[in-house]
Amino acid sequence: MKISFIGAGSMAEAIIAGLLRKNICRGQDIFVTNREDREKLTELEDRFGVRHTYDMAALMQHSDIVVLAVKPKDAHSSFQKIKPYVTSDILFISVMAGISISYIEENLGESCAVARAMPNTSASVGKSATGISFNPHVSEYQQKLAAEVFSSIGMTAVVKENQLDGITALSGSGPAYIYYIVEAMERSAEEIGLEADTAKELILQTLAGAAEMLKTTGSEASALRKAVTSPGGTTEVGIQVLQKYKVHDAIVECIKAAAEKSKRLGRSQESKHTV
Ligand SMILES: NC(=O)C1=CN([C@@H]2O[C@H](COP(=O)(O)OP(=O)(O)OC[C@H]3O[C@@H](n4cnc5c(N)ncnc54)[C@H](O)[C@@H]3O)[C@@H](O)[C@H]2O)C=CC1
């Protein structure tokens, strides 16, 4: 499979790492390009054995799949660059938050094969949770190619496009919320006098263990929480503090706000650049 990346930032890098680790393609079958940072492209070339180019005709000719991995605000400028070289046999996979399939079709051509995906940065360790949606021009073969790409970086759920703003908020941004909680756990460990390295190991194992329990026991999160919470014990006091600070509601509001932002990101780009 020959695959190119328009945009060579954290998300492109995470997907490339997965593709190569799982031998989905060879480094020489991957082209990367960005706006102007040649140094970054050379670094990727050295690290992964991928090729880089600013020649869009060559990049597009080479590609079965073109991954659109620029920030949503740069979507339009990246479309302008590649539009002259679009052909009907290329599968475009956008990982851009908020950018709709119809906007991509408007810019690249109504009959283009387009997938809109929302992975997360855990892709770089093969643990992404990815939602993906296809337009009707994506053939079964191309759907298989896309499944190969995303299964190399973790699990994938095929969904209706209207689910993707929610998925962006839930699992696209999700790792950041978990890291935010870990930052707070690390600070509390310091404040209660634990040794930093030991605390870090304990936190990581606690996270991994809780994830494994959720995955393998089939029990609901609330039931697992209750099993930890001994009446009159320590957890009960801790949870009472979380309730006092309305942490549950804050997380619900956080994810709803992120989903709204994903919708707004798409709308603002689309209204700025009517074709
Ligand atoms: N970082 C994350 O956790 C996730 C990001 N995404 C999405 O992935 C996309 C990329 O995000 P990051 O990799 O974090 O961004 P980034 O800022 O690390 O990388 C963006 C890349 O796009 C390039 N670029 C900008 N304009 C360009 C143009 N006109 N032509 C060619 N290249 C251009 C930049 O030079 C840079 O290499 C975003 O749309 C984001 O919504 C999706 C899932 C998770």
Ligand SMILES: O=C(O)[C@@H]1CCC=N1
């Ligand atoms: O923050 C963002 O906009 C991107 C999309 C999901 C994760 N990062």
